[in-house]
Amino acid sequence: KCVLDVLSEPPRNQLVEQLSKFRFNASPLFAEDSKVRKIATSKLYSIMRGIAVMIDTASVIAETTASTDAVAHRQVVPRFEMFWYIALFMCSFFILDMVLALAVEFPRFDLFVGRTGQRSFNLFAIVQQTLVIIGMFNFPDGRFTSTFRSVVHRFSFLRVLRALVTLPGMGGKRLQRSIGELYVMIRALAGTLQPLIWCTLMCIFILTVFGIFLAESTATLISRLNPPTEVFPEESPQGLLLSDWGGTKRCVYSLLMTMLGGADWGDLFNTLTGYESATDSAICFFVFICFTFIALLNTVTAVFIQCAFMRLEKDRVFAVQREVQEKRDYLMAAKEAFEHMSDGGNVLQKDMVAYLQDPEARAAFQRLELDTDQVEKLFLLMDNDGSEGINLQEFMTGCLRLRGTASCVHLEFLHQDLKFAIKALADMVMMLEDQNEILTTPRSESPSSVKQAQQLGILQRGLRLLSDQLKELDINVQEGLSRCQADIAVHEGLSRCQ
16 A cells, blocks of 8 residues: 555656656657667767767857957957857757657657756757847847847857756767766756755845844944944944944845855954944854854755765666676676686686685685685585586676675575475375375275385375474574565665665
């Protein structure tokens, strides 16, 4: 019931979830083995799309730099028609790429997620680029004087961000592995947007609380010692006090500069206490400094780090890449250990025993999560063909199969096998009891029949003893499975608490 309740819960963003799963009641436009579908999903086309994104990003940076430098040097801003045609060509390519992707996915229609999960971002960039082209041809000389062009060009950063967001998902697997760290950083930053909003809101409330107290203290001090209409020079203690702490807005701003390091809090403290006695304001300011630097900033940092790790743990691509990389590293370590033992051929049992006499070799096996206390049994389990020698394939497969301790899956497999064996033995015991009853029925029996009955009775007692032992083993396995499940439940509970 709990599992069904979880599955029946609506998604966080139900509208996006429904729109991303919209389907037309029609057949696909392209078959699974069509050339268009193969081209659209090929590695070469993905690399070409990435090159187009980088060219468009470079053109945005170059055009913005040239135009703003002309204004900075007080020159007439040129038209830069070359950038017009580059933008037109790139925009046409991106629109055709979007149409091709939607056609390949038809009858599924998804404008938000897509194959890379960034289709909505790409759509916004295409719309911005289209509006830029419209502004270029309608207001050719109004790069900064035209309201339309100036507003649209301010969102050109979307096309630069598109390169940063979509680049890790383009190209082949080798390119994706080589820029895996970039992908990790992008996904981690994307996962901190919502925590950033809540942390900002919390900081605003804290700054407002302290700002109201300091603004009230400053206003009270100035009002009691000076006439209400008196104007103070800027360099006077009163003027400095009012410039930094006069009013709630100024207090909040000064506290924000103190928190983020934009101003020296020692200078702000001097202006706060430089005019008459302000003990309450000084105490409040010191409390704010201690609370901010000891508690608030450390808490915010911990929350951001935790959110980044949680986002990465839930990311499917990152989890798959990490699992593949860990498995590859493990197999490389296993291959290195095999080469040290084999000297170019198969490994015999005596070779493994001699190799594990070295403490460094035992440490290497422990890093492979293999039990080095029972080398003979470990060798027999790896020797699948019974040739009294294991090759590289058998050793690496055995390492993957025997690494670590028994998991709940292994215990469950053993539990099911024991249940099947117990049932088979119970059926055999019932069959033997029926045969024994027939054989012990009073009638004129030959000696051979009496001897046969005795043998069956001995066999029956032996099978009953074996059945009892298997039942006891089954109970032990069930207890181990229960303990394993309890440990997993405790671990999940601790993870949720963290």
